[in-house]
Amino acid sequence: MSTAIDARLAELGLTLPNAPAPAANYVPFVQSGALVFVSGQISAGPEGLICGKLGDDMTAEQGQEAARACGLALIAQLRAACGGDLSRLRRVVKLTGFVNCTPDFTDQPKVVNGASDLMVALFGDAGRHARAAVGAPALPLGVAVEVEGIFEIA
Numbered sequence: 485m486s487t488a489i490d491a492r493l494a495e496l497g498l499t500l501p502n503a504p505a506p507a508a509n510y511v512p513f514v515q516s517g518a519l520v521f522v523s524g525q526i527s528a529g530p531e532g533l534i535c536g537k538l539g540d541d542m543t544a545e546q547g548q549e550a551a552r553a554c555g556l557a558l559i560a561q562l563r564a565a566c567g568g569d570l571s572r573l574r575r576v577v578k579l580t581g582f583v584n585c586t587p588d589f590t591d592q593p594k595v596v597n598g599a600s601d602l603m604v605a606l607f608g609d610a611g612r613h614a615r616a617a618v619g620a621p622a623l624p625l626g627v628a629v630e631v632e633g634i635f636e637i638a
Contacts, residue, residue: 489570492606503564504528504557507624513565515637519577520565524632525557526624535626539589542628547591551581551598554631558599559606562635576603576613577634584623592617599631 493500504525506512513522527534527550534550536542542550558579559570566572581596583589596617603611613633623630 487571489606496605498556500556500560500563501528503560512561515565518574518636518638520562520635520637522558522561522565522633522635524582524630525554525561526627527551527553527629528557528627529553533625534628536628537584537586538591538595538628539586544591544594547583547595547628548598548601550628551583551596551631552602553598554581554629555579555599555602558631558633559602562633562637565635566637572637573607573610573635574638575636576607576611577636578614578616579603579631579633580616580618582618582620582623582630584621584626584628585619587619587621589619592619595629596631598629 510523513520534553538547563570579599583592583595600615
């Protein structure tokens with residue numbers, strides 16, 4: 485499956501980043517039994533942080549791209565947790581997305597779909613998950629989106 489996932493990433497024109505190092509006093513992931521809890525991954529791409537506030541200087545579509553970047557970072561952390569072997573993934577259990585937005589912005593679910601759609605595109609039915617999408621008045625470093633995840637592995 486790891487090779488299949490790599491092939492699927494290539495088909496989608498995506499590349500997994502290196503697993504980002506923690507920015508404070510925490511670890512990037514914790515495994516407990518068959519579950520891997522991945523710390524929140526902030527929106528960043530090849531050009532750096534993806535910053536902005538939805539409902540002000542970013543559209544929902546731009547937010548989706550930021551959430552997809554978070555999803556790629558989550559998968560990079562998961563790959564590290566699996567010793568490089570993504571075929572160990574059994575299920576994406578839950579994603580929680582935080583959207584930096586104005587008080588009147590109500591499309592948080594649409595924004596977090598950027599990460600959710602990525603999980604399904606890469607992992608098929610194993611990528612379908614429970615989810616929360618929450619608005620926040622600010623996020624670390626001014627990023628647009630942060631997403632954390634829980635995964636089941638073999």
